Amino acid sequence: MLWRSGAILISLLVLAGCASTSSLRDGMPEEPPAVEEIAGVPFHPDETLYCGPASLATVLGWSGVDTTPEELIPSLHVPERSGSLQSELVAQARHQGRLAYVLRPRTEAVLAELEAGHPVVVLQNLGLAIAPRWHYAVLVGLDPETDEFILRSGPHERHRTAVNTFLRTWNRGERWALVVVEPGRVPASADPGRYMEAAHALEATGQQEAAEQAWQAGISRWPLSPQMAVALANLHFSRGELEEAETHLKQALDRGAASGAVYNNLAWILAEQGQWSSALDMAERAVAKGGPHRNQFQQTLDTLREQAGDRAAND
Known part of the structure; x- marks a missing residue:
């Protein structure tokens, strides 16, 4: 029919390209915005290999979904990889009835979400390119006075890391970042193409x-x-x-x-x-x-x- x-x-109309970035601080303004720390973001301390479930539970809880890392581990943790795949985090967020939006790999997209009060799941490589140590964390703020990002990370509720240090580890994680919001809210940095992909994917899950x-x-x-x-x-x-x-x-x-x-x-x-x-x-x-x-x-x-x-x- x-x-x-x-x-x-x-x-055919919703595909959107991703532009890579070469400069470490590309997208960081000379005078960083006064991004306040986002209030009401849950904290799930993690000292295991379950940083993926902990990070997703954090943003799901912020968005209004009552869940815990323990409830998410069976659907997220991949034992042979000793961790969680990005695609599984996205799929599980949609399964929970939330819009999962993968940001453009640029610093200004992350800053826009923080300014809008949206916590951001990020993938970092805390090791080296030849010996990676993958880690999920949740950005919850930026302190412009000290030039530090604030993260829910592992066992630390307010882990502070210098902007350059964070960007270096995020670069090694290929600048992957995810915002999870209730479906009536549009991510601050969203463009129509990427947003439509996210909404179509949510519909495809039966939500x-x-x-x-x-x-x-x-x-x-x-x-x-x-x-x-x-x-x-x-x-x-x-x-x-x-x-x-x-x-x-x-x-x-x-x-x-x-x-x-x-x-x-x-x-x-x-x-x-x-x-x-x-x-x-x-x-x-x-x-x-x-x-x-x-x-x-x-x-x-x-x-x-x-x-x-x-x-x-x-x-």
Whole structure:
């Protein structure tokens, strides 16, 4: 069914590139922002190999999920690796109904999250490139007076480390950083492409209510994004909520967030409800928009014209 091809359009539009960085302090302003230490971040001391579960439990607890490292260990710890994979931390956060957003590998992205009051899980290599010692910790603040980051790290509730020292260990960890937020909140440093990937992944885990909240928050942040509107409408369509899906796409048009995909998918929704004249009008507008998926839009128009003709003949 061509509505499903509309969902494919989304996946073609959400991929976002990652730019690496060469300077150790790239993204650190000359005058560091006065980032206060984030209040209310739980602390789970860890002196074992379970820094991954401890760090994830920390940010999950901050986001409102009541859990402990012990509860997370079975799903996160990989014995043969003596630790946890980044992908498993992300997957478990989504399983808990939270939006897991991997930051761009730049210092300013981390600073933006800290300024917004979002603790950040970071992966450090406390060893050397040839002899790595991987470690997860949670950034909870920056002291500009001493030029130190503050972390929940291992057995230390307020581990202070010089900015340059932290950035050096974070660089060796390939600058991986993760923010975990309730789905109605958008990470401060989020860009539309990465955010859509995170929201789609949340939906794919079966967390439909959380995904709906994430899409609505995304639309509030980027009201002119047609992709966000199509994604939210697609979720409603998958649940058989045709009127809701129609409403969201029409609201996108009213906001000026029009695209061929919006018109194309709205055409199918209207056709499903027997509104053939309006459906054909939307399909024609999708074709007029053109773009790389014009052939799919034309196929929608041709199919709906044929179906509308068959209905008229049978009436």
